[in-house]
Amino acid sequence: MSVSVTFAGSGDAFGSGGRLNTCILVEAPQITFAIDFGASSLVALNALGIPHNRIDLILLTHFHGDHCGGVSALLIDAMLGANRETPLTIAGPKNTAEHLPRVQEALFPGSQVMTPKFAVETIDMETMASHEINGLKVTTYPAVHTEATNPTSMRVEVAGKVIAYTGDSSWTEHMPELARGADLFISECYFFSKSVLFHMNYPDLVEHRHELDAKRIVLTHLGPEMLRHMDDVQEDCAYDGLVIEL
Numbered sequence: 726m727s728v729s730v731t732f733a734g735s736g737d738a739f740g741s742g743g744r745l746n747t748c749i750l751v752e753a754p755q756i757t758f759a760i761d762f763g764a765s766s767l768v769a770l771n772a773l774g775i776p777h778n779r780i781d782l783i784l785l786t787h788f789h790g791d792h793c794g795g796v797s798a799l800l801i802d803a804m805l806g807a808n809r810e811t812p813l814t815i816a817g818p819k820n821t822a823e824h825l826p827r828v829q830e831a832l833f834p835g836s837q838v839m840t841p842k843f844a845v846e847t848i849d850m851e852t853m854a855s856h857e858i859n860g861l862k863v864t865t866y867p868a869v870h871t872e873a874t875n876p877t878s879m880r881v882e883v884a885g886k887v888i889a890y891t892g893d894s895s896w897t898e899h900m901p902e903l904a905r906g907a908d909l910f911i912s913e914c915y916f917f918s919k920s921v922l923f924h925m926n927y928p929d930l931v932e933h934r935h936e937l938d939a940k941r942i943v944l945t946h947l948g949p950e951m952l953r954h955m956d957d958v959q960e961d962c963a964y965d966g967l968v969i970e971l
Contacts, residue, residue: 727753727754727884727970727971728751728752728753728883728884728886728888728908728970728971729751729752729753729968729969729970729971730749730750730751730888730909730968730969730970730971731749731750731751731752731773731775731966731967731968731969732748732749732943732945732963732964732965732966732967732968732969733745733748733749733750733759733766733769733770733773733775733965733966734746734747734748734749734763734765734766734769734965735747735945735946735947735963735964735965735967736791736946736947736965737791737915737946737947737948738789738790738791740765741947741948741949741952742947742949742952744947744964744965745763745765745766745768745769745965746763746764746765746766746769746790746791746792746794746795747761747762747763747791747792747945747946748761748762748763748765748766748769748770748795749761749890749911749945750770750775750780751881751883751888753883753884753886754884755860755884756781756782756859756860756861756883757779757780757781757782758780758781758782758783758784758859758861758883759780759782759783759784760784760786760879760881760888760890760911761784761785761786761792761793761892762783762785762792762793762794762795762796762799763790763791763792763793763794763795764790764791764794764795764798765795766795766798766799767795767798767799767802769965772965772966773966776807777799777802777803777807778803778807778809778811780799780813781811781812781813781814781859782813782814782815782816782858782859782861783796783799783813783814783815783816784816784817784858784863784879784881785815785816785817785818785821786817786818786868786876786877786878786879786890786892786893787817787818787868787870787871787874787875787876787877787892787893788817788818788824788828788873788874788875789871789874789893792892792893793817793825793828794828794832796815796825796828796829797825797828797829797832797833797836798832798833800813800829800841800845801829801833801836801839803841803843804839804841804842805839809841809842809843810842810843811843812843812844812845812846813843813844813845813846814845814846814847814848814858814859815845815846815847815848816847816848816849816850816856816858816863817847817848817849817850817875818849818850818852818865818874818875818876818877819849819850819851819875820849820875821847821848821849821850822847822848822849825847850863850865850877851865852865852866852867852877853865853866853867860883861881861882861883862881862882863879863880863881863882864879864880864881864882865877865878865879865880866878866879866880866897866899866902866903867897867899868891868892868893868894868895868897869894869895869896869897869923870892870893870894870895870923870924871923874893876892876893876894877892878890878891878892878894878897878899878900878903879892879903880903880907886908886909886971887906887907887908887909888907888908888909888911888971889903889904889907889909889910889911889939890910890911890912891903891911891912891913891925892913893913893923893924893925893946894913894923894924894925895920895922895923895924895925895929896925896929896932896933900933900936900937901933901936901937901938904936904937904938904939905938905939906938906939906940907938907939907940908939908940908941908971909939909940909941909943909969909971910937910939910941910942910943911943911945911963912925912930912942912943912944912945913925913944913945913946914926914927914930914944914945914946914947914951914958914960914962915946915947915948915951916928916948916950916951917950917951917953917954917957917958918950918954924946927944927951927954927958930942930944930960941961941969942960942961943960943961943962943963943967943969944958944960944961944962944963945962945963947962947963
């Protein structure tokens with residue numbers, strides 16, 4: 726079965742290179758879902774002409790704004806403008822159900838007086854466990870990033886395909902298992918020439934590439950230095966609007 730992966734947003738937290746925050750849209754025969762939904766995700770989807778009401782599920786890797794900050798805007802627009810009627814599931818690391826309402830109140834004070842007419846389910850996913858969510862098998866692993874964000878890496882099995890994503894993380898012992906047999910391994914890659922704590926960087930990938938048993942590797946979340954060196958790496962580099970068919 727065909728699975729389409731669109732990098733609606735492929736940038737870092739600071740818009741380096743004019744790129745939008747992380748938003749990876751996956752369209753499969755019976756489900757459309759997003760992996761991470763950064764603050765600029767509605768802008769990204771609108772630029773591509775993709776209605777956000779098509780999204781059945783949002784999977785979050787951690788709580789930084791460039792990975793989850795767009796959820797509040799989606800929910801509010803779904804109630805006020807987009808007139809959503811279908812259920813929406815949001816799944817993320819521990820405390821997701823507690824954290825997202827606080828973010829919404831901070832960004833849109835008073836908005837929680839509104840009650841959606843569609844069902845919203847929020848799921849906290851424990852790490853080192855597999856979760857059956859909306860017909861998907863989602864396995865999450867501990868990541869090494871800012872501890873307060875409850876960071877995870879994620880492996881998603883959908884329609885016979887496997888999509889693996891490091892999230893924001895330094896290299897961990899779990900990365901080989903995360904990548905094992907994946908049709909697409911998406912790795913953040915922040916710096917080109919040096920390793921920086923809490924992020925995957927190109928020197929880390931070079932050192933550990935032999936441990937990554939994936940059919941295709943795509944680098945994303947590129948910082949300014951990586952953007953200058955995209956032609957100097959052997960892996961594909963994501964850009965806003967890139968579509969990959971699996």
